[in-house]
Amino acid sequence: MLEKMSDFFENRLEGYDRHMRTDVDDEGQFYAFTASLLPMEKGTRVLDLGCGTGLELEDYFALNPDAKITGIDLCRPMLDALAKKFPEKEIRLVCASYFDEPIEQNFFDAAVSVESLHHFTKEQKIPLYKKLCDGLKQGGYFILTDYFADIQEREDYFQRELIRLKQEQGIADNEFYHYDTPLTVENETDALLRAGFARVEIMNRWDTTYTLRATKA
Numbered sequence: 001m002l003e004k005m006s007d008f009f010e011n012r013l014e015g016y017d018r019h020m021r022t023d024v025d026d027e028g029q030f031y032a033f034t035a036s037l038l039p040m041e042k043g044t045r046v047l048d049l050g051c052g053t054g055l056e057l058e059d060y061f062a063l064n065p066d067a068k069i070t071g072i073d074l075c076r077p078m079l080d081a082l083a084k085k086f087p088e089k090e091i092r093l094v095c096a097s098y099f100d101e102p103i104e105q106n107f108f109d110a111a112v113s114v115e116s117l118h119h120f121t122k123e124q125k126i127p128l129y130k131k132l133c134d135g136l137k138q139g140g141y142f143i144l145t146d147y148f149a150d151i152q153e154r155e156d157y158f159q160r161e162l163i164r165l166k167q168e169q170g171i172a173d174n175e176f177y178h179y180d181t182p183l184t185v186e187n188e189t190d191a192l193l194r195a196g197f198a199r200v201e202i203m204n205r206w207d208t209t210y211t212l213r214a215t216k217a
């Protein structure tokens with residue numbers, strides 16, 4: 001049975017950090033790598049899409065303790081766990097869908113998202129990435145660490161399966177339910193370029209998890 005996105009993560013909150021740091025590709029090494037690509041200036045502003053319990057932020061604060069973070073996530077208990085970890089830090093947490101939440105224009109030095117965006121289609125992502133690109137300062141960039149489909153056929157299969165499961169369970173098409181529908185790296189790159197980013201680079205890879213950097217001109 002598909003679970004609502006927020007319920008899915010709430011139901012797995014216990015043990016979530018350990019699972020992500022030990023069971024996912026290369027024991028979560030991608031968190032430290034992702035953090036190392038974010039800006040190191042004091043007071044730099046970073047937006048985190050789908051920040052969850054803040055695993056990438058643990059690594060980032062270790063490198064840049066004075067970063068100012070805005071985190072968006074639709075699961076309140078995940079955000080509560082994050083807030084408990086960093087009582088002293090300058091963090092603004094927004095409990096909402098990043099598809100709906102407005103992003104202030106030319107405001108952020110960088111943005112990051114780890115293991116959150118593989119639940120959505122290219123069509124859903126292009127307007128989100130456009131809003132995100134507009135929210136970055138000139139020369140700002142977006143670090144996307146996520147898992148990807150290795151071939152087009154697998155991407156297509158997961159998209160078809162999600163539609164089938166939603167129909168089977170009578171779920172309205174516009175509701176977010178948890179089901180992984182990773183794009184290929186090629187399609188993700190195309191979505192970022194179509195949204196207005198000037199270039200997209202592959203920065204690293206661990207099995208099916210990649211880190212991409214999309215830079216605003």
Ligand SMILES: C[S@@+](CC[C@H](N)C(=O)[O-])C[C@H]1O[C@@H](n2cnc3c(N)ncnc32)[C@H](O)[C@@H]1O
Nearest residue numbers: 050051052055073074075078097098114115116
């Ligand atoms: C696998 S967790 C990743 C959390 C964190 N970035 C990490 O790597 O540990 C995915 C997160 O994305 C959030 N999420 C999924 N869809 C979202 C949406 N449309 N808007 C905001 N958050 C979303 C979920 O609530 C969950 O906390």
